[in-house]
Amino acid sequence: MLQAWVVRSMCNLENKIVSVERILQYISIPEEPPLSTSGDKLPHNWPSEGEIQLRNLHVRYAPQLPFVLKGLSVTFPGGMKTGIVGRTGSGKSTLIQALFRIVEPTVGQILVDGVDICTIGLHDLRSRLSIIPQDPTMFEGTVRSNLDPLNEYNDDQIWEVLG
Template identity: 40%
Template sequence: MAFTNSVHWAHQLWAALELDPKYGSISVDCVVEYLDLPQEPPTVIEGNRSPACWPSSTGPNMDFLIVVEDLEVKYAPEIPPVLHGVLLSIESREKIGFLRRTRSGESTITMSILRLVDPTKGKIMIDGIDITKAGLHDLRCRIMFTPQDATLFSGTLRENIDPFSTVTLIS
């Protein structure tokens, strides 16, 4: 019964949007606006696939696993940067935490490493590879962040850190 009511409500709403010129034009404007959004980068770049062991503590760049150089990030072209001039080097197997006041950029750095937002200036290198040259799938399936809000977890910590079960357990 609930499903039928939901379908009926959705149908009524759709009909109202189609028939009411005031709301109908708004919905068309929204669709046109979404069509103009820039496309997300490709998930896989065939000519530039990262090695199967990437990132690796035995890779070519043994000094630092993650290097952030002169990073600047904007959430929109017309607003000022939320991060600028960020320099960061993280060694292989190093565990880090950002201990700052709220809204100091730790989430933006995390989103930049996962390429949820691309830098407007500077670069991020992981194990010697510029992440803007890597496909999103190659990048995101190999990088894991533990969020500060534990309520986001479902399942075990292991399932969240290795959701595709690509790492075998060693006794």
């Protein structure tokens, strides 16, 4: 019985130490850029064309790691559907993460309709872009949560759009 109590106590202690280690890791994670900037406000209809330009884009996940995207320069014309395809590890997900600024570019620029996305707030950027995921499920949650995922509109506005 004593042995069982000691083992249980050691397991509880180890679990609590792991919790402390995680908290210390979370504390050391750099803070994201601000949600909005006090500089120039974006036009209400931005992005209107949807053109995306990548200029000499270099992205890596940490300063000590190698680049995942190296010197990528391409223009995706606006108003067109664009699919990104490639084998595992080719940088498709990294490109999307850079576009939404989940991972910041180390070198280069990403321009959406001529605006450098690194100069605007995260909410301004992320609330105006969307992607179609590779998930075979069309919708998750309620119809309302799919039409207004940021809960920015009232029910009358939602019904007007549906009409």
